[in-house]
Amino acid sequence: MSGILVFAEQREGKLKRSVLECLALARAVGAGAPVHAVLLGGGTASAALPAIASELGRHGASMVHLSDDASLAQPQAEGCVAQLAAACAAVGPELVLFSASAMGRDLAPRLAARLGAPFVSECLAFARSDGGYTARKAMYGGKVFANLEVAAADGGAPVVATIKPGAHSTSGAVEASGAPAAEDVTPLAVVATEVRARVTAVTQSGAAGVDLQEADIVVSGGRGLKGPEHFPLVEALAASLGAAVGASRAIVDAGWVPHHYQVGQTGVSVNPKLYIACGISGAIQHLAGMRSSGCIVAINKDPEAPIFKAADYGLVGDLFEILPLLTEEVRKVKESS
Numbered sequence: 001m002s003g004i005l006v007f008a009e010q011r012e013g014k015l016k017r018s019v020l021e022c023l024a025l026a027r028a029v030g031a032g033a034p035v036h037a038v039l040l041g042g043g044t045a046s047a048a049l050p051a052i053a054s055e056l057g058r059h060g061a062s063m064v065h066l067s068d069d070a071s072l073a074q075p076q077a078e079g080c081v082a083q084l085a086a087a088c089a090a091v092g093p094e095l096v097l098f099s100a101s102a103m104g105r106d107l108a109p110r111l112a113a114r115l116g117a118p119f120v121s122e123c124l125a126f127a128r129s130d131g132g133y134t135a136r137k138a139m140y141g142g143k144v145f146a147n148l149e150v151a152a153a154d155g156g157a158p159v160v161a162t163i164k165p166g167a168h169s170t171s172g173a174v175e176a177s178g179a180p181a182a183e184d185v186t187p188l189a190v191v192a193t194e195v196r197a198r199v200t201a202v203t204q205s206g207a208a209g210v211d212l213q214e215a216d217i218v219v220s221g222g223r224g225l226k227g228p229e230h231f232p233l234v235e236a237l238a239a240s241l242g243a244a245v246g247a248s249r250a251i252v253d254a255g256w257v258p259h260h261y262q263v264g265q266t267g268v269s270v271n272p273k274l275y276i277a278c279g280i281s282g283a284i285q286h287l288a289g290m291r292s293s294g295c296i297v298a299i300n301k302d303p304e305a306p307i308f309k310a311a312d313y314g315l316v317g318d319l320f321e322i323l324p325l326l327t328e329e330v331r332k333v334k335e336s337s
Contacts, residue, residue, distance in 0.1 A: 003034040005093040005158070007084065008056055008064070009103055010041055011202075013048030015055055017214050018099035018165035023060045025168050026097055029128050033094075037061040038087045038188070040080055043073025053185050065090070067188035074199040075103050081110045083188050088115060090186070093158045095133070097126075100162035101213065108162045117157035120150050124167045124269075133159055138265045138288075165213040166269030166292060210244040212261070217274045218290070220246035220263050224279020224300060224319055228256035233323040234278050240330040246270065246290075248280045264289035279319050282307025299323070 004026040009016045019037075026035045037056045041049050046068050053064040065087045071079050084107065088096065096111065098104035100122050112119035124145070125136040132151035139146050150159050212218065219241065221234035228251075238245045246268070247261040263270055265288040275293035279300060280286060287310055290296070298311035299319050308314045315322055 003036055003062075003091055003093050004030045005036045005038060005087060005091055005096045006061070007096070007098045007104065007107065008037040008039045008052070008061075009099060009101060010039065010045060010048075010052055013041070013045040013052070015052050016099060016101065018101060018163075019056075020059050021165065021168040022097045022099055022163055023056070025126060025163060026095075027060050029095065029126060029133070031128070034062040035060055036087070036091050036093065037064045038067075038084055039064055040067050040069075040072050040083055040188075042068055042070045045073065050185075063186060065186045065188050067190065069190050071190070071195070074202060075106075076195065076197075076199055077106050077110060078195050078197070080107055081114060084111050085114055086188055088158065092156070094152065096158050096160045098160070098162045100164045104162050108160055112160040115157045115160070116153060116155065117160045118150050118153050119160045120148055121162045123161050123163050126161060126163060126168075133161075135161060137164075164269050166271045166289070210238075210242065212244040212246055212263070212268050212270060215244035215270070216272050217241050217243035217276075218246050218263070218270050218272045218293070219243045219276045219278065220248065220280060220290070221251065221257075221278045222248035222280030222286075223250045223254075224281075225251070225256075228254075230320070231256055233320070233327075237276070237278075237323055237327045237330070240327045240334070241274075243274075243276075244270075244272075248283070248286050250283075277307055277311070278323060280307055281305045282310060 006022045006026050008019050039053055049068055053066060056064050067083045098108040109119055120135045122137050123135045127134050131149055135148045135150055137146055152159055219234055219238040221231055225231055235245055246263040247257045249262055249264050251257060252259055252262040264286040267289055269289045271292040273294040275290050276297045282305055291310060296311045297313045298307040299315045299322055300307060301318055303316045
């Protein structure tokens with residue numbers, strides 16, 4: 001067994017940014033071992049697959065295994081797992097990495113069960129150890145962290161793991177100069193499988209259809225909004241910036257917004273270029289999910305709120321006055337440009 005296999009998730013012909021995090025982690029953990037990527041798609045995404053394969057090569061994949069089939073036009077678990085199993089049989093990897101996206105959380109345990117492989121999910125960190133690998137993850141609602149020792153299974157099955165998006169830097173997947181490393185693209189043969197369920201459509205949730213984990217700008221609201229009727233202030237600012245909308249655990253637990261809005265240790269980890277926290281005090285659970293953001297702006301009426309210690313810029317004041325003014329100014333700038 002040699003090398004690491006990364007599932008290169010794409011959506012509508014665009015590579016998910018969290019895949020670059022997995023590639024960077026694979027390069028760090030592999031210490032020179034070949035990094036393989038599996039790219040699946042079809043339908044309207046077919047034309048974009050060669051460009052995505054080149055992008056994977058530029059970011060560290062030594063080989064891309066490609067399956068371009070119409071049956072994969074929409075994410076379809078049984079067909080995707082069959083293709084992934086075929087790639088594992090061809091490569092013989094010691095480790096298979098997925099992003100802990102909705103699709104990754106669906107496919108990874110299915111693949112592990114099919115291969116009889118050990119599986120660990122939602123990893124915040126992942127490193128090689130004497131007995132195999134050490135995975136770090138949050139447990140008990142983010143109250144504690146556990147370091148799990150994961151050893152390879154008997155019979156040669158790889159370790160399968162999902163990596164929480166935003167928890168790992170992409171610095172190890174810096175673009176290489178010159179020709180991409182993924183010139184050798186090995187097509188995966190279409191695997192005949194009995195498909196019992198088919199995805200007919202995928203609907204994007206969130207403001208303006210912006211993916212929280214992929215967004216360059218995130219605007220999040222917290223308990224300082226005082227009630228769900230005021231959450232549109234956050235959504236309006238996000239819409240003006242073309243940003244994704246997030247939330248603290250407190251207002252998710254209170255039922256103000258759905259769980260998929262939650263940024264934090266037990267929600268989504270994000271690393272946008274700009275993160276704006278509105279009425280969020282800055283509990284450890286929330287900070288763990290957004291601390292790696294490029295620039296953090298905090299808006300809170302409490303000058304002693306912990307969020308200001310993590311912020312690059314802070315606005316102390318009434319968010320009910322600040323957010324509408326900020327939204328209006330952003331719109332004016334955009335209209336004049």
